[in-house]
Amino acid sequence: MVGDGVFPTTLFAGKRVFVTGGGSGINLGIARAFARLGADxxxxGRTQERLDRAAQELGGLGARVVAKAADVRQPDEMQAAFEAARETIGDIDVLVCGxxxxxxxxADQLSPNGFRTVMDIDLYGSFNAARLAFxxxxxSRGxxxxxxxxxxxxxxxxxAHVGAAKAGVEMLMKNLALEWGPYGIRCNSIIPGLVEDTEGLHRISDEAGRQSFLDHIPLxxxxxxxxxxxxxxxxASPLASYITGTxxxxxxxxxxxxxGFFNRNGADFLAANPRGGR
Structure with missing residues (x-):
């Protein structure tokens, strides 16, 4: 685990990290990792109750925590969240768009609203967060x-909806790395594979599918x-100080x-779950 001697537990002492979607799953795990290393x-996220539970956990790790409900699709709500963070813990050093x-x-059954919703959350939401944190x-030269x-x-x-949205986010990352590098701002992305016990995994597979995934992951x-x-x-660490656009x-x-293995399992999951985890 982070903080077990791999990195010093004071690595991010005095630093502030803002995580969108930070109330659960991978994003809460990221917030937890930074908190263990001394960050505030x-x-x-959209649900204050979920954020409050996450804030209690993060506070237990020693972090000062600001948890404010905000939908990344709504710039006014995000602006208020960033202002609350700045007023309480100071200028942010790291933004995680999660x-x-x-x-x-x-695709032939995907509604325009379904496509637009994912594009809005993933791509438009990532732009909103990055632009409003600028x-x-x-x-902070963050x-x-x-x-x-x-x-x-x-x-x-x-x-189709996820691929289009995430490809947009990848290119947004590269463009911002190019434009904002002169300000000292680095921009990178993480591409997670299948991650255990997350809401996202449960939306795309059942237990049988999750077992079959393992045969196709090299590790x-x-x-x-x-x-x-x-x-x-x-x-976000000094070890990556010359890494941007990656x-x-x-x-x-x-x-x-x-x-191919994902596609086969997806077909089986949809046959058993016609709503596809929605």
């Missing part, structure tokens, strides 16, 4: 970490949220054999 944390939506849907990140997905790079069946296991946290703390795969080699 701001999290946002808020996302996903479900399986054949002034704080200029002052960094942005975008959480994307293998669908951004390899075609996956039943994921023969799924990731855990702590490993995504490890990657995020590395990218996509870091944290997937146990899942992307190497292609998406």
């Amino acid at each position: 944390i701001a999290i946002c 808020a996302a939506g996903n479900f399986l849907a054949p 002034d704080q990140l200029v002052r 960094s942005i970490i975008f959480i994307t997905a293998p669908m951004a790079h390899v075609a996956h069946a039943y994921q 023969r296991r799924m990731g855990v949220v702590e490993e995504i946290g490890h990657a995020a703390t590395f990218l 996509s870091l795969w944290v997937d146990g080699g899942q992307g190497l054999p292609g998406s």
Whole structure:
């Protein structure tokens, strides 16, 4: 785990980290990793009750925590969340754009609203967060970490909406790395593979599918949220001070054999779950 001697527990002491979608799953795991290394944390999401539970956990790790409900699709709400963070813990040093939506849907059955919703949360939401954090990140000479997905790079069946959104986020990351580098702001992305016991995994597979996934991952296991946290703390650390515009795969080699196994399992999951985890 982070803080067990790999990194000093004071690595991010005096630093502030803002995580969108930070109330649960991978994003809470990332917030937890930074808190263990001394950072103060701001999290946002759509459900205050979930954020409050996460804030209590993060506070137990010693972090000062700001938890404010905000939908990344709503710039006014995000602006209020960033202002609350600045007023309580100071200018943010690291922004993690993690808020996302996903479900399986054949493209010929995917509604325009379903497509737009994922685009709005993932792509528009990532832009909103990055743009509204810009002034704080200029002052702190901070960094942005975008959480994307293998669908951004390899075609996956039943994921037209996710692939389009995440590919957009990947290119947004690269453009911001180019434009904002002169301000000292670094921008990178993490591409997680299948991560155990997360809401996203349950939306795209059942227990049988999850077992069959293991045969197609070179390391023969799924990731855990702590490993995504490890990657995020590395990218935000001085060890990565000359890394920007880079996509870091944290997937146990899942992307190497292609998406065929995902496509087959997706078809089986949709046959058993016609709503596709929505």
